[in-house]
Amino acid sequence: xxxxAHNLAxxxxxDGDAPAIRLGDTLLTYAELDxxxxxxxxxxxxxxxxxxxxxxxxxxxxxxxxxxxxGILRVGAVVVPMNVLLKSREVAFYLGDSxxxxxxxxxxxxxxxxAGAATxxxxxxxxxxxxxxxxxxxTTPQAGMAERGASDTAVILYTSGTTGTPKGAELTHxxxxxxxxxxxxxxxxxxxxxxxxxxxxxxxxxxTCGLNASIAAGACLALVPRxxxxxxxxxxxxxxxxxxxxxxxxYVALLSxxxxxxxxxxxxxxxVSGGSAxxxxxxxxxxxxxxxxxxxxxxxxxTSPVASFTHPGRVRKPGSIGQPVDGVEMRLLDVSDGxxxxxxxxxxxxxxYWGRPEATAAAIDxxxxxxxxxxxxxxxxxxxxxxxxxxxxxxxxxYNVYPRxxxxxxxxxxxxxxxxxxxxxxxxxxxxxxxAVALKDGATATPGELREHVKAQAAAYKYPRHVxxxxxxxxxxxxxxxxxxxxxxxxxxxxxxxx
Numbered sequence: 001x002x003x004x005a006h007n008l009a010x011x012x013x014x015d016g017d018a019p020a021i022r023l024g025d026t027l028l029t030y031a032e033l034d035x036x037x038x039x040x041x042x043x044x045x046x047x048x049x050x051x052x053x054x055x056x057x058x059x060x061x062x063x064x065x066x067x068x069x070x071g072i073l074r075v076g077a078v079v080v081p082m083n084v085l086l087k088s089r090e091v092a093f094y095l096g097d098s099x100x101x102x103x104x105x106x107x108x109x110x111x112x113x114x115a116g117a118a119t120x121x122x123x124x125x126x127x128x129x130x131x132x133x134x135x136x137x138x139t140t141p142q143a144g145m146a147e148r149g150a151s152d153t154a155v156i157l158y159t160s161g162t163t164g165t166p167k168g169a170e171l172t173h174x175x176x177x178x179x180x181x182x183x184x185x186x187x188x189x190x191x192x193x194x195x196x197x198x199x200x201x202x203x204x205x206x207x208t209c210g211l212n213a214s215i216a217a218g219a220c221l222a223l224v225p226r227x228x229x230x231x232x233x234x235x236x237x238x239x240x241x242x243x244x245x246x247x248x249x250x251y252v253a254l255l256s257x258x259x260x261x262x263x264x265x266x267x268x269x270x271x272v273s274g275g276s277a278x279x280x281x282x283x284x285x286x287x288x289x290x291x292x293x294x295x296x297x298x299x300x301x302x303t304s305p306v307a308s309f310t311h312p313g314r315v316r317k318p319g320s321i322g323q324p325v326d327g328v329e330m331r332l333l334d335v336s337d338g339x340x341x342x343x344x345x346x347x348x349x350x351x352x353y354w355g356r357p358e359a360t361a362a363a364i365d366x367x368x369x370x371x372x373x374x375x376x377x378x379x380x381x382x383x384x385x386x387x388x389x390x391x392x393x394x395x396x397x398x399y400n401v402y403p404r405x406x407x408x409x410x411x412x413x414x415x416x417x418x419x420x421x422x423x424x425x426x427x428x429x430x431x432x433x434x435x436a437v438a439l440k441d442g443a444t445a446t447p448g449e450l451r452e453h454v455k456a457q458a459a460a461y462k463y464p465r466h467v468x469x470x471x472x473x474x475x476x477x478x479x480x481x482x483x484x485x486x487x488x489x490x491x492x493x494x495x496x497x498x499x
Contacts, residue, residue: 001147002147002148002149002150002152002173002174002177003073003074003076003145003146003147003148003154003173004073004154004173004176004177004180004212005037005070005073005074005145006145007177007180007212007215007216008030008033008034008037008070008215009034009145010216011030011191011215011216011217011218012030012031012033012034014191014218015030015191015218016029016030016031016034017029017030017031018030018191018218018220019220020032020033020066020214020215020220020221021033021063021066021220021221021223022194022220022221022222022223022239023061023062023063023222023223023225026063028063028066028067030218033063033066033067033070033215034070035141036064036067036071036136037066037067037068037069037070037071037074038071038074038141038142038143039067039071039136039137039139039141039142040067040068040070040071040072040074040136041071041072041074041075041141041142042139042140042141042142043071043125043135043136043139044071044072044075044077044102045075045142046139046140047101047102047123048101049075049077049101049102050076050077051075051076051077051146051148052076052077052078052152052153053077053078053100053101053102054077054078054080054098054099054100054101054156055072055077055078055079055080055100055101055102055103055104056080056082056094056095056098056100056102056103056104056105056117056122057069057072057079057080057081057082057103057104057202058082058083058084058086058091058103058104058105058106058109058113058202059084059104059105059106059127059201059202060084060106060108060200060201060225060226061197061198061200061201061206061223061224061225061226062106062129062223062225063223064106064127064129064132065201065202065211066201066211066215066221067136068104068127069081069201069207069211070215073154074142074145074146075142075146076146076147076148077101078098078153078154078155078156079154079155079156080094080095080098080100080103080155080156080158080168081155081157081201081202081203081207082094082103082158082202083200083202083477084105084106084108084109084202085109085477086112086116087112087116088111088112088113088115088116088119089116089119090116091103091112091113091115091116091117091119091120092115092116092117092119092120093165093166094116094158094166095116095117095120095122096119096120096121096122097158097165097168097354097355098156098168098354100120100122101122101123102122102123102124102125103117103122103123103124103125104125104126104127105117105124105125105126105127106126106127107126107127107128107129110126113126114126148173149173150172150173150174151172151173151174151351152172152173153170153171153172153351153354154171154172154173154175154176155170155171155176155207156168156169156170156171156354157169157171157204157301158301159300159301159302167353167354167356167359168353168354168355168356169301169302169350169353169354170350170351170352170353170354171204171301171304171350171351172350172351174347175304175347175348175349175350175351176208176212176304178304178327178347178348179208179212179303179304179305179306179347179348180208180212180213180216181216182306182325182326182327182348183208183209183212183213183306184213184216184217185326186295186297186306186309186311186312186325187209187213187243187270187272188270188312189213189214189217189219189243190217190218190219191217191218191219192219192242193214193217193219193220193242193243194219194220194221194222194239194240194241194242194243194267195210195213195214195219195220195221195222195241195242195243195245196222196224196232196235196236196239196241196243196244196245197210197211197214197221197222197223197224198223198224198227198232198244198245198246198250199245199246199247199478200477200478202477203477203478204299204300204301204304204305205245205247205274205275205299205305205478206245206478208304208305208306209245209272209274209305209306210245220239222235222239222241227246227250227253227479229250229253229254229256229257229260230257230259232244232250232254233254233257233259233260233263233265234263236263236265236267236268237263237264237265237267240267241267241268242267242268242269242270243268243269243270243271243272244268244270244271244272244292245271245272245273245274246271246272246273246479247273247274247275247276247478247479247480248273248275248276248277248278248279248282248479248480248481249418249475249479249480249481250479251271251273251278251282251283251286251294252282252417252418254286254290255282255285255286255289256417256440256441258441260289265290265291265292266291268290268291268292269292270292270293270295271286271290271292271293271294271295272294272295272296272297273294273295273296273297274296274297274298274299274305275478275479275480276480276481277296277319277321277386277404278294278296279407279408279411280318280319280408280411281408281411281412282411283296283318283319284318293316295309295310295312295316295322296309296310296320296321296322297309297310297321297322298321298322298374298384298386299348300372300374301350302349302350302363302370302372303328303344303348303349303350303370303372304348304349304350305348306325306348307324307325307328307330307342307344307346307348307372308321308322308323308324308325308328308330308384309321309322309323309325310322311323311325315381317379317383319385319408320379320383320384320385321376321384321385321386322383322384323381323382323383323384324344324346324382325348327346327347327348328344328345328346328347328348329344329345329346330342330343330344330345330384331343331369332376332377332378333369333371337400338377339375339376339377339387339400339402340375340376340377341371341372341373341374341375341376341390342372342374342375342376342384343369343370343371343372344369344370344372345367345368345369345370349364349368349370350370352364373389373390373391374386374388374389374390375387375388375389375390375393375402386404387402387404387405388402388403388404388405391484392422392483392484394421394422394423394431394433395423395430395431396423396426396429396430396431396432396433396461396462397428397429397430397461398430399459399461399462401423401433401461401462403420403421403422403423403483404421405458405462406421406433406435406454406458406462406463406464407419407420407421407435409453409454409457409458410435410437410450410453410454412453412457413445413449413450413453414440414443415439415440415443415444415445415450416437416438416439416440416445416450417438417439417440417441417443418437418438418473418481419435419436419437419438419473420435420436420437420473420481420482420483420486421433421434421435421464421483422434422435422436422483422484422486422488424466424488424492432465432466433462433463433464433465434464434465434466434467434468434488434492435450435451435454435464435466435467435468436467436468436470436473436486436487437450437467437468437469437470438469438470438471438472438473439469445469447466447467447468447469448467450464450467451463451464451465451467466492468489468492470487473486474486474487
């Protein structure tokens, strides 16, 4: 019973008529989702797909994603989730690297999907609403479910990769089944809950904590195809959403939506934040405005993803990613001044990087500890506080400057909506601290004002010598601010002028 898709079968057995997936006026019950996934499995079987074969899934947040995802698992194959915004070159890389036999791609992104699949020599099956359902109706459903071992790969998730080409993290059926149960326990998820699915399902956060946890608990997942603050507020009100899961930029967008007070959000009982650190200022403002507790967690694609969380019933420390979840250990390596790199061990750690034994050996030691690349501090109660990504650390004149600390200070300025602190080369200091800031609608602040705001609260070597205002900050597909993609203005060149 190791196949992750057994979670769907169990929920169908409990109540097949319960709502499983909602998108606007479209509703799939558990029985309908189960039937659709059995037909997807039949479709794959008819195309010669064998257990262990890799199958690309390039779909947005639509009900068909769930049918395809569980259909691939049901036939015993491996899901390779792919961002729908990938260009043909990237599509070819994902499919070629994973040696995918087939890719199911959304019709709206056909051009890049078809071209990329052709380059990789992979069959491409387009998913067009109506046509796809007609195809499934003509397919004999696969009655049973392929049995898989606990250590068999269920999903290969490609990490965005801050350097070099993306690597495929192999997550097993056991990894994902355990992490799904951890999520259910953390959120006290039941069949009565409605979970908002605005996080991309091709991403590990939305997949485990949203899709898999909802399906295993028998809850309803209310989808939003792409994040839009107005659409999310509307969905919360209309579908009586009880759990919202999002990344910090989503909380910022909901908080700064001009019409937020006109929506009824009383159905919310819990908000979950992950993906990157939620500024404390945003956490307090959101909780006050929405009357709902936010719990923060931490994890990576390589850890299925949940590694630590603010546990219900325990002390909540704003700014902390909580303590390790059940069955998972965390510790700090190479500690200096109380800061060290987070290492993780437990049932959530991936099997390895697909086809990259050297990268796997560099990431996971012989005792099973996975090096996260994230820097943190831990307090006397065992609560972890993310300091920054190891790669984002700025070393100015021999002193360590953690971008997140400076960003937190910028967020305390009333005009700041979003901030990204980056280091740029400096002739004598090695690196100089700079900040790109997006202001709230209608708010005004000068770069000098923002610089002084931080200068008054931070050591002299930490405050940003150069600040510039920008309309938007670059973000990943999940809405995480991408520091490495921040464009530094051409006039930020004379790095000796400011003191």
